[in-house]
Amino acid sequence: MDHTRATVEELAGFDALIDARSPSEFAEDHIPGAINCPVLDDQQRIIVGTLYKQVSAFDARKVGAVLVARNVATYIETMFADKPKGWTPLVYCWRGGQRSGAFTHILREVGWSAKRLTGGYKSWRGHVIEQLAVVPQALRFTVIAGPTGSAKTRILEAMQQQGQQVLNLEALAAHKGSVLGDLPGQPQPSQKMFETQVLSAVQQFDPARPVYVESESKRIGQLRVPDAVFQGIQDGQWLRVQASMEQRVQFLLRDYDYFLSGPELVTQLERLKESCGGETVTRWKGLAQARDFATLVGELLAQHYDRFYLRSMNKHAEGADHSRFATNDLSDAGIAALAREIGARSDAT
Known part of the structure; x- marks a missing residue:
């Protein structure tokens, strides 16, 4: 030896x-x-x-x-x-x-x-x-779902501050998960580093308690969600956050303020040509240059993000009965209150 x-x-x-x-x-x-x-x-x-x-x-x-x-x-x-x-x-x-x-x-x-x-x-x-193929299988995932602008990541952050077990994949991936989700001046980690961080997080969780996670696609930016984690999300208990279009627009104007006012926005809109068409993207570029961000965000939600969200939800939840949490307040205080409501209802079930 x-x-x-x-x-x-x-x-x-x-x-x-x-x-x-x-x-x-x-x-x-x-x-x-x-x-x-x-x-x-x-x-x-x-x-x-x-x-x-x-x-x-x-x-x-x-x-x-x-x-x-x-x-x-x-x-x-x-x-x-x-x-x-x-x-x-x-x-x-x-x-x-x-x-x-x-x-x-x-x-x-x-x-x-x-x-x-x-x-x-x-x-x-x-x-x-x-270990990434094994550890997530022992966990009970509770999935926060909702269309873009529903403050899902902020809800998770509030739940973590309130003592809940949270797997914040977008924070680990340094990306907001959407086609416009790049963070300024913050490159994503390598795939290997991302997987190391995910394993480090899931190993800390108590399997007897729920682990809250956001509904994610298979990729977050350039990174792949580990298979066992993705499957755990698909098989988990899903909770749907419902907020008005007005509230979602106002939230995104705050949450993406760094991006909306930066030079990258017009360039990044080019990435939506394939799914939304050149004429629509040209209009959106004009709104960005005119700094009419409220109209731009509203149209992005209605014509792009919500379409893909509904498609993914219909694919996942065929016949599933999701618990719903409606809110008309996506301020910091409103998000904290919603996080407490979700945690309390989940703990009671």
Whole structure:
């Protein structure tokens, strides 16, 4: 048995998780709570890789060893300088090979009980895929449905503040779920990072209590909702929020104020040509340029979003009896009151 290695199942037993991969690898996905201490940064990896291909493996390893030793020494002098002898870090790289092996060896030579993750990040990724197929099946999803502008995400946020279990997929995906749902200056995470975040969230839930989630399509922006989560939503108890067109328009004017007043709106409307026609989109562009946002939002709801919502609801709810929650108040106070009503009625059933 190799006492310098550990498995994914042992992650919780360590004081720190050290990701020895490059910053770009770390940015794509990493184990929750890990800190990035690359033994080779992105540029250094290119240098070593080029030497390996164009000169020789020996020359590449020689240069790589210098860079790795120098980088690890810097971490010891700075980030780890105050760590006591009993500190127990776990180091991982892509496959649990040379990068984490070298890092772990140096830390152990100092006197810390460092270990490296068997299989590296790849073993973690396999764990995520495996658990995402299992954990959601034990949960009881209660689905907040309603046409665009019904404040579904805000209702979920209010319910979370009120102590309910909430899986906010749009927050994790950094996207509002609609064709115009991109968030300004906030790119979506990678698919791998999204799945890691979803797993981290669902693992915290008590299966004996409902988990509230928004009705979502299979994709949120560029990201795919994990299969078991999507199926859990389809099989869950659906609650329909009903609000007037006027209330929905006013809510969206507030919720999308950053987007309506920005330069991206006219460009993004182009994406609706296929479903709504060029003549209609041209009209909408004119409304946007004239800053008649109330009319624009009303027409977008009536002619685009509501059509697709009704189609998806009819497909899902053929003959289903959904609980309905009507409201004429989508202000912050009205949303909080609606969230309490939904939570109270669900808890009583």
